[in-house]
Amino acid sequence: MTADLVAGYALRIGDDALIAAQRLAEWSARAPEMEEDIALSNIALDQLGVARSLLSYAGLLAGADDPSAARDEDALAFGRDDHEFRNCLLVELPNAGPAAAPGTPGDFAVTMAKLLFVATYQHLLYERLSASTDEQLSAIAGKARKESAYHRDHATQWTVRLGDGTPYSHDRMQAAVDDLWPYTHELFTDDPLTRGLAADGVGPTPSALREPWLATVDLVLSEATLVRPVDGWAPTGGRDGRHTEHLSYLLAEMQVLHRAHPGASW
Amino acid sequence: MSARDAVAAVVDPEIRVITIEELGILRDVSEEPGGTVRVTITPTYSGCPAMDVIRSDIRQALADAGYPDSEVVTQLRPAWSTDMISESGRQALATAGIAPPTPAGPVLVPLAVRCPRCGSPDTEELSRFGSTACKSLWRCRACAEPFDRVKPL
Numbered sequence: 001m002t003a004d005l006v007a008g009y010a011l012r013i014g015d016d017a018l019i020a021a022q023r024l025a026e027w028s029a030r031a032p033e034m035e036e037d038i039a040l041s042n043i044a045l046d047q048l049g050v051a052r053s054l055l056s057y058a059g060l061l062a063g064a065d066d067p068s069a070a071r072d073e074d075a076l077a078f079g080r081d082d083h084e085f086r087n088c089l090l091v092e093l094p095n096a097g098p099a100a101a102p103g104t105p106g107d108f109a110v111t112m113a114k115l116l117f118v119a120t121y122q123h124l125l126y127e128r129l130s131a132s133t134d135e136q137l138s139a140i141a142g143k144a145r146k147e148s149a150y151h152r153d154h155a156t157q158w159t160v161r162l163g164d165g166t167p168y169s170h171d172r173m174q175a176a177v178d179d180l181w182p183y184t185h186e187l188f189t190d191d192p193l194t195r196g197l198a199a200d201g202v203g204p205t206p207s208a209l210r211e212p213w214l215a216t217v218d219l220v221l222s223e224a225t226l227v228r229p230v231d232g233w234a235p236t237g238g239r240d241g242r243h244t245e246h247l248s249y250l251l252a253e254m255q256v257l258h259r260a261h262p263g264a265s266w
Numbered sequence: 267m268s269a270r271d272a273v274a275a276v277v278d279p280e281i282r283v284i285t286i287e288e289l290g291i292l293r294d295v296s297e298e299p300g301g302t303v304r305v306t307i308t309p310t311y312s313g314c315p316a317m318d319v320i321r322s323d324i325r326q327a328l329a330d331a332g333y334p335d336s337e338v339v340t341q342l343r344p345a346w347s348t349d350m351i352s353e354s355g356r357q358a359l360a361t362a363g364i365a366p367p368t369p370a371g372p373v374l375v376p377l378a379v380r381c382p383r384c385g386s387p388d389t390e391e392l393s394r395f396g397s398t399a400c401k402s403l404w405r406c407r408a409c410a411e412p413f414d415r416v417k418p419l
Contacts, residue, residue, distance in 0.1 A: 035395070038395050045311075
């Protein structure tokens with residue numbers, strides 16, 4: 001197993017967590033109620049913590065052969081352009097939904113549907129990664145696994161409450177699930193990198209996670225009286241750096257301080 | 267004062283009634299041959315913002331105790347669990363009005379969370395996420411007071 005394959009993998013799942021954190025943090029001081037504001041910020045913080053561990057590891061591995069190629073977490077988070085990010089498209093979609101114009105206020109149903117899909121995936125992924133043959137990935141995932149269970153449960157409670165709520169909240173929740181569903185397929189798409197890592201016991205094959213993911217998500221949707229959308233269009237490209245236009249706006253906001261004042265600290 | 271004692275007395279910056287040793291995040295304190303003290307800690311939550319302050323408090327405590335050269339390293343495995351909080355730590359939390367965690371992991375029957383003020387088991391969870399990453403927000407139906415709880419992890 002070459003270090004750059006593991007580095008590429010750590011970058012993917014680290015970018016998932018980083019971009020998910022940034023989107024969740026957009027709710028800070030704007031959430032529907034105080035408790036929810038704190039909850040979303042807490043979940044964002046957990047995601048950011050995992051992202052820091054994974055990006056630090058990816059940056060360390062990048063210098064395995066040539067120490068001058070090593071990069072720290074800040075260089076990776078704030079110094080890369082959109083096409084260098086490897087996160088899935090789902091996490092970068094705006095809080096107002098995939099078709100929203102930049103600056104549209106967030107839609108809470110979209111955020112909860114996205115959190116349900118992402119956290120259920122992350123929980124399964126971290127559970128398997130905690131048995132990884134790679135020591136560091138295993139240690140990071142062993143910690144993140146327990147936190148992601150709280151994220152998944154939070155999204156589950158809201159999905160059920162809104163889906164099985166009033167006719168209006170039901171329709172909003174169903175619309176959110178429908179809008180995001182196409183983007184979930186990318187989470188379970190195999191490619192040469194994941195196949196190579198799976199062969200060496202470093203990480204699971206993404207496609208193997210879809211069945212247990214569906215088992216959990218189906219249960220939640222049915223308790224929420226929501227209908228699972230029909231599989232069809234399945235956009236991909238995030239793992240190769242081909243993103244939606246939404247990521248560029250997100251990065252512009254996330255990176256502006258670091259780019260204006262490189263290396264600033266306080 | 268030994269280096270170990272100096273480090274063990276550092277309190278958690280967000281829950282100032284409990285030391286980092288009682289909280290179970292202090293893994294090791296060792297003195298290297300050159301006199302450098304090497305401290306190993308583990309985070310409670312991956313994104314706990316108190317970790318940077320804890321690192322700096324540890325170095326300050328060591329400097330005050332006569333150990334100017336120190337290094338704080340982070341170890342993720344085994345992952346921290348609320349089961350690592352000591353008995354004295356649980357007492358300190360309860361005295362400060364924070365309900366200590368029930369055992370982590372799968373439980374057959376959920377244990378009642380007792381109100382740290384009046385002791386009533388008639389309580390309800392208001393929010394799974396509270397004032398810090400490791401706490402949830404509860405309310406006592408008996409005395410009507412809200413309280414924090416360290417949630418099992």
